[in-house]
Amino acid sequence: MNQPHPLVAGNWKMNGLRVSVNEAENLAERLAGAGGISAEVMICPPALLIAQFCRELSSSGILIGGQDCHGESSGAHTGDIAAEMLKDAGASSVIVGHSERRADHGESSEEVCVKASAAHRAGLTAIICVGETQSQREKGQTLDVISEQLSGSIPHGTTAQNTVIAYEPVWAIGTGLTPTLDDVGEVHAHIRAQLSSALGQGDASAMRILYGGSVKPGNAAELMAVENVNGALVGGASLKAEDFWGIISVYAKS
Numbered sequence: 001m002n003q004p005h006p007l008v009a010g011n012w013k014m015n016g017l018r019v020s021v022n023e024a025e026n027l028a029e030r031l032a033g034a035g036g037i038s039a040e041v042m043i044c045p046p047a048l049l050i051a052q053f054c055r056e057l058s059s060s061g062i063l064i065g066g067q068d069c070h071g072e073s074s075g076a077h078t079g080d081i082a083a084e085m086l087k088d089a090g091a092s093s094v095i096v097g098h099s100e101r102r103a104d105h106g107e108s109s110e111e112v113c114v115k116a117s118a119a120h121r122a123g124l125t126a127i128i129c130v131g132e133t134q135s136q137r138e139k140g141q142t143l144d145v146i147s148e149q150l151s152g153s154i155p156h157g158t159t160a161q162n163t164v165i166a167y168e169p170v171w172a173i174g175t176g177l178t179p180t181l182d183d184v185g186e187v188h189a190h191i192r193a194q195l196s197s198a199l200g201q202g203d204a205s206a207m208r209i210l211y212g213g214s215v216k217p218g219n220a221a222e223l224m225a226v227e228n229v230n231g232a233l234v235g236g237a238s239l240k241a242e243d244f245w246g247i248i249s250v251y252a253k254s
């Protein structure tokens with residue numbers, strides 16, 4: 001079976017200035033000194049930093065991604081960024097449907113689906129986020145919510161090559177709280193099973209399913225060891241090279 005190659009992606013959100021490339025360079029040095037990592041490493045900085053990061057980190061092996069894109073390739077959409085523009089700046093991926101965008105900008109799964117499709121059109125990997133709120137978890141609706149978001153957000157043409165799924169419980173983001181390992185395993189297995197009926201077993205088993213929400217150096221090893229967890233989407237702990245390295249090094253070969 002095609003084992004997914006893990007991915008550890010740092011979502012910087014609305015944090016970072018041009019000088020912050022220093023943190024990324026520090027991370028690149030740690031990676032270079034590590035003697036091999038059995039995972040891909042990505043930073044998704046604010047859009048204005050993408051071109052600079054791609055230039056200055058071009059030989060580091062660190063991939064660069066965007067945090068959102070518009071569904072269309074150009075046009076009268078003030079303030080928006082097309083997937084083609086991210087690609088042109090050097091990005092290889094884009095996060096779509098992060099819960100902060102679903103909440104702050106009222107993005108529906110239908111819109112997320114259009115954005116993911118735009119990412120594919122532009123030749124980017126779409127990192128599609130799903131996750132339940134605290135009250136949905138308390139009401140026992142977690143798996144239903146995930147199913148609905150997943151089926152609504154995955155566009156036609158999705159493959160294991162052009163798409164990554166990130167399970168991020170909304171209540172775990174930035175709070176220091178994480179689900180139990182059993183709960184993480186349950187949701188990831190559920191996502192894998194749903195991908196299998198939607199896309200077929202080949203793509204489903206090869207697709208990366210990341211866990212995100214308060215991943216830290218102290219809990220990364222146990223979370224990454226859960227079955228069907230193929231890496232992490234990391235917010236706060238990706239901003240400092242030392243913390244992010246503490247997570248990535250779970251995949252160090254030596």
Ligand code: PGA
Pocket residue numbers: 011168172173174175176212213214215233234235236237
């Ligand atoms: P966090 O954020 O690691 O700060 O909880 C994760 C995310 O929102 O992607």
